[in-house]
Amino acid sequence: MPRIGRTPLGLALLFAFGAAAQAAPAAPAWVARSDAYTQPVLKDTGKYQPEDSTALGDESVDTQVADFRPHVYERALDDTEKRLAILRRERAQENDVKVRQDLDILIDSREKVVATMKLEHQYLLDYTNVGELVYGGLRALLDPRNKPERQKLALVRLKRYAGKEAGYTPIATLVRARGEERLANKALIGPYVNEVEEGLNNNATYMDGIEAMFRKANVTGWESDFAALKAQVKDYDDWVRNRILPRTRKEVRLPEAIYVNRLANVGVDIAPEQMIERAAFDFQEVRDEMQVVANTIAARNHLPSSDYRDVIRELKKSSIAPDQLLPYYRQRLKDIEGMVRAHDLVTLPTREANIRTATPAEAAQTPAPFMNPPRMIGNTGEYGEFVIPLSNPNAKSKARMDDFDFAAMAWTLTAHEARPGHELQFASMVEQGMSVARARFAFNSTNVEGWGLYSEAMILPYMPPEGQLVSLQARLLRMARALLDPQINLGRMTPAQAKSFLMREVVLSEPFAQSEVDRYSYRMPGQATAYYYGYVKLRALKTQAEIALGDRFSLKAFNDFIIAQGILPPALMKQAVLEDFIPARLGRIAAQ
Structure with missing residues (x-):
């Protein structure tokens, strides 16, 4: 998961991606036009939370600090509503299709900001x-x-x-x-x-x-x-x-309107009830798949139990010493890159990816593996970092967090956070150049994390059985998130009940299970559902492309196209695939 901060709506970016990396190509004309519309919006957002803008590379606000002066709510709301009205007028006058899409992104982002500000001001005590x-x-x-x-x-x-x-x-x-x-x-x-x-x-x-x-x-x-x-x-x-x-x-529970709003802000546009039902079905399906793989591993290794839970516990015993963790993950990345190239899954860069362990402060803030993105503005060759915490300082027991330092886990975690997952995703945006609207204001967890989970699935068929089982375990966790997060926030179960379920059925350690329920309860309510939702949307879109193209479908071409679009909402990504990717592939093949 990429980590920037815990602001209500996520990231704040300023200035264009088009000039980001030294090797980036010249931005097309529509990007420059889109960025001109975006600049005033960026100025508005940077005024109130400059720290987030700094994290993404905007040096113009590096010395500024968050605005907590009197009447900040009224001032920020007034700025946002005025900007929204201007954007709507500009949208009505714009003729370029891609620029109109970006204006739609900007308008949607401002509408969400206004709705969130009003709801939280109405209901919540500031903290x-x-x-x-x-x-x-x-x-x-x-x-x-x-x-x-x-x-x-x-x-x-x-x-x-x-x-x-x-x-x-x-x-x-x-x-x-x-x-x-x-x-x-x-x-x-x-x-x-x-x-x-x-x-x-x-x-x-x-x-x-x-x-x-x-x-x-x-x-x-x-x-x-x-x-x-x-x-x-x-x-x-x-x-x-x-x-x-x-x-x-x-009690964790907040007014349902607040929770639904938080789902919308991370890109989930279905009702909590629908999310629970869909995730509950898929949870059962994935658990059955895990049992099939666990049977094979248990038989081959003569394990006393073939239950997938017991097999995972056995796999966790192959822990990696702390001083060997980074070399191990780096070697696993090389293995995965070899699989990607051998099976033509997606285009990879030739440079190495960055992997490191978390500092104590980072682990306290984010007690789970994450991608620390590169600066996206003014980038001169900086890249993201795959960061692995070794403990959860917020755990309720002294139990060891053994979820990320064993051999079988390295496959799926590397695929998600490094390549072909988030590291490739963010680097591609920097290297190719991207309109600011798509890079900043289309950013939400559904769009980003959908690719991360999709990347795990991309590599899973080529992993050894142990890696496959743990990759399915990671997928099961995403189904559990989509199942448990809304139930906690609708008051149907307690965090303690959810934690027990995660430890029993998903085989999480106590420290990791605690970080999960903290996430659902107050760190980022609703955000954890976005992995599953984005994955469902992206896999469904891949199926539609396969149907439309038949034997002309190329997985590598599809994946490269998805990466090249930047972080688009599912609806706009679908539009791009149906209106650009599929016709282009058909036209190119017909021309040959």
């Missing part, structure tokens, strides 16, 4: 974990992939966070003031208690992470401002304990 916010904002600048002169800009952002520059108030003070304003409304629903407690528990780790990043970057002159910020975060945490904790809710 921001300042420690996590400043950690993310400084991490975006101190990233080792940035040049030293950019890393040094963290000093300016740090000073502004701490209110040590003229005209700036400490961000902790501003966030607390906005919180006090909302606390006066007793009808608002408080944050989930586990979310607040987790933030309080993790903030010391985030502060340690900031200090470690400054030292690693060899940036000097940060100590005094950081000491002030650290003290402010501590004072803010004391305020959270005294003022926010008493208003937290003990």
